[in-house]
Amino acid sequence: MRVEAKQGWLASRVPGFTCVRDMLCESRSPGAPWLATLPTLLAAMLVLLLASGVVLAPFYDPRHAYAALQTIMRDVPGGWLVLSYHQIGASLAFALLYLHLFRILLVRGYRAPAEFGWMLWVKLLVVLLLAGWMGFVLNGGVGGHSSLFNAVNAAMLLPGIPGAVAMWVFGGASGGATLARLLVFHALLALCAAWIILMAFAADKKARPVLQGPGVPFWPIYAAQYFAALSVLALVFAVLLGFVPHWGQGTQNTIPAATAVIPAAISYPWYLTPAAGLAGAFPGVAGHICAMILAAALLYALPWLDRSRGARHGRVYMALTWLLGVDVLMLGLVTAFPMGGVLPKLLGLWFYFHFLVLTPLVTMMEAA
Amino acid sequence: MMRRFFASLLAGGLLAGVGAHAQDTLAPLRFQSDGVFGSIDLAAAQRGFAVYQGVCASCHGMKALHYRDLEALGLTPEQVAGIAAGVKLADGHAATPNSRFKQPPLVSRGGAVPPDLSSIVAQRSGGTHYIYDFLTGFGPAPAGVTLLTGHSYNGAFPGGQVAMPAVLHDNAVAYADGTKATTAQEAADVAEFLTWSADPNLSTRHAVGVRAVIFFAFLVIVAVLTKRRIWRERG
Numbered sequence: 371m372r373v374e375a376k377q378g379w380l381a382s383r384v385p386g387f388t389c390v391r392d393m394l395c396e397s398r399s400p401g402a403p404w405l406a407t408l409p410t411l412l413a414a415m416l417v418l419l420l421a422s423g424v425v426l427a428p429f430y431d432p433r434h435a436y437a438a439l440q441t442i443m444r445d446v447p448g449g450w451l452v453l454s455y456h457q458i459g460a461s462l463a464f465a466l467l468y469l470h471l472f473r474i475l476l477v478r479g480y481r482a483p484a485e486f487g488w489m490l491w492v493k494l495l496v497v498l499l500l501a502g503w504m505g506f507v508l509n510g511g512v513g514g515h516s517s518l519f520n521a522v523n524a525a526m527l528l529p530g531i532p533g534a535v536a537m538w539v540f541g542g543a544s545g546g547a548t549l550a551r552l553l554v555f556h557a558l559l560a561l562c563a564a565w566i567i568l569m570a571f572a573a574d575k576k577a578r579p580v581l582q583g584p585g586v587p588f589w590p591i592y593a594a595q596y597f598a599a600l601s602v603l604a605l606v607f608a609v610l611l612g613f614v615p616h617w618g619q620g621t622q623n624t625i626p627a628a629t630a631v632i633p634a635a636i637s638y639p640w641y642l643t644p645a646a647g648l649a650g651a652f653p654g655v656a657g658h659i660c661a662m663i664l665a666a667a668l669l670y671a672l673p674w675l676d677r678s679r680g681a682r683h684g685r686v687y688m689a690l691t692w693l694l695g696v697d698v699l700m701l702g703l704v705t706a707f708p709m710g711g712v713l714p715k716l717l718g719l720w721f722y723f724h725f726l727v728l729t730p731l732v733t734m735m736e737a738a
Numbered sequence: 739m740m741r742r743f744f745a746s747l748l749a750g751g752l753l754a755g756v757g758a759h760a761q762d763t764l765a766p767l768r769f770q771s772d773g774v775f776g777s778i779d780l781a782a783a784q785r786g787f788a789v790y791q792g793v794c795a796s797c798h799g800m801k802a803l804h805y806r807d808l809e810a811l812g813l814t815p816e817q818v819a820g821i822a823a824g825v826k827l828a829d830g831h832a833a834t835p836n837s838r839f840k841q842p843p844l845v846s847r848g849g850a851v852p853p854d855l856s857s858i859v860a861q862r863s864g865g866t867h868y869i870y871d872f873l874t875g876f877g878p879a880p881a882g883v884t885l886l887t888g889h890s891y892n893g894a895f896p897g898g899q900v901a902m903p904a905v906l907h908d909n910a911v912a913y914a915d916g917t918k919a920t921t922a923q924e925a926a927d928v929a930e931f932l933t934w935s936a937d938p939n940l941s942t943r944h945a946v947g948v949r950a951v952i953f954f955a956f957l958v959i960v961a962v963l964t965k966r967r968i969w970r971e972r973g
Contacts, residue, residue, distance in 0.1 A: 437801075440856070444802060586972070590972070595965050597961050598964070601954060601958045605951065611946075612943055612947010621863055624861045625861050
């Protein structure tokens with residue numbers, strides 16, 4: 371069978387095959403920037419996370435989480451390497467997703483008809499944050515343990531259906547049985563993430579403007595660009611893997627939870643710090659929960675909060691978007707290195723102020 | 739050509755390593771495991787195990803280790819079997835190479851329980867150097883400091899008062915390789931041993947890391963040049 375015949379055979383039997391093939395082979399408009407490869411790099415990291423996660427999961431024991439990780443690191447042949455793949459994969463996946471989201475904000479890549487794709491990227495962020503937090507808890511360290519303890523206590527306060535759902539997830543007071551449940555949800559969310567990113571790719575493709583002129587083929591033009599971008603990612607990965615495998619993780623979570631020392635402040639992995647900072651912007655357990663939901667909802671609603679009609683930002687809103695990036699970065703930093711005072715609260719509140727007030731106001735004024 | 743280049747690179751690295759080894763590593767303090775190219779100093783780690791076994795093991799456990807793991811420090815299986823045979827476990831039997839390190843009876847001193855030392859270097863910021871500073875940081879309390887009962891003064895410990903007594907002193911152990919067992923030497927050796935135990939793959943990780951970084955750095959250069967060329971010719 372010739373290649374085309376084979377493809378025809380598959381295409382007429384496997385739904386979605388042509389879609390994937392077109393995504394790879396279709397002509398594209400020339401001159402896409404390097405940063406347009408971010409989603410593909412993120413997909414590569416998700417594949418790595420899934421693969422390493424599948425290898426690790428059978429060795430994991432939720433009832434002796436800390437000891438299980440020690441066994442993986444010390445006694446399972448190659449275990450330390452696969453565990454590092456998983457940890458560094460998570461770090462880089464978040465780095466790529468944050469970069470990609472910020473880039474969409476800057477180039478207004480969320481405006482119609484791309485708003486559906488944008489909403490999928492936001493969903494991916496929510497899912498990865500949940501999965502990342504569970505991974506942090508599954509380590510069996512002190513930090514994860516107290517974070518879980520707080521989450522379960524908060525869940526017990528929830529009334530009605532949200533409370534019932536939270537109880538279904540956690541199953542009651544935190545302990546080894548809770549980790550067994552979280553392991554299931556961690557894996558489930560990972561599969562959701564894979565599904566969401568596929569959908570996001572498809573949605574972004576649909577939203578791309580119709581090609582003017584002949585365009586350029588994927589092979590070899592874009593293949594060369596993607597290959598180069600992937601090798602840069604691999605280089606960064608190798609540096610982290612070889613020399614700073616625990617970068618951004620802190621020392622707290624390396625202490626086993628069983629020692630029952632309650633830390634004064636939980637130190638989160640770097641990629642959870644902005645979210646933790648945002649949650650802290652509103653007081654009380656209910657405040658934390660509402661803050662998280664509000665933050666996701668605001669990102670989700672951005673295509674409608676932005677009232678301008680042009681293809682680009684006005685100058686003021688562009689500056690504000692950069693400011694938001696700095697704000698989130700600083701928020702992560704002050705959460706990682708707690709300093710007290712009002713600055714953390716202010717940085718958190720700025721995020722909400724930016725989307726709720728500044729975005730509609732400034733874009734409306736600049737559109738006029 | 740390429741192989742020649744790598745061979746000379748490697749030889750240079752080895753020479754630098756040997757040169758560093760011959761220096762006095764206690765003043766100024768320097769561990770072979772320090773830095774991105776560091777590797778575990780196996781001789782020091784073996785001596786460090788002797789210090790752990792002779793001095794620390796009566797209070798501190800190392801749950802994550804088996805006696806067989808010591809083979810990674812260059813001990814022969816016979817030596818390891820000998821070490822294990824010399825340990826009497828709580829059930830009265832002698833340990834075997836597959837036994838985990840013996841757990842000391844849990845006693846709290848001055849309200850503090852001696853922590854497990856398996857991963858202590860990863861658990862304290864400052865790592866190896868902190869452990870050394872801690873072990874050599876005992877001394878008389880400065881004027882005006884009243885010690886809590888069962889506590890000793892230690893300048894490196896946060897708060898200055900620690901429930902562990904000063905246990906290292908000159909000749910606290912006799913080294914099999916003839917190294918002079920000063921307090922500082924013992925502290926440095928046990929710190930290197932604890933560095934190994936917290937990250938048994940440190941040497942491999944660094945060696946793999948260097949190779950991977952060199953490989954991917956070349957790949958990045960080649961890939962970026964290829965991309966530019968293709969885009970110039972066809973884009």
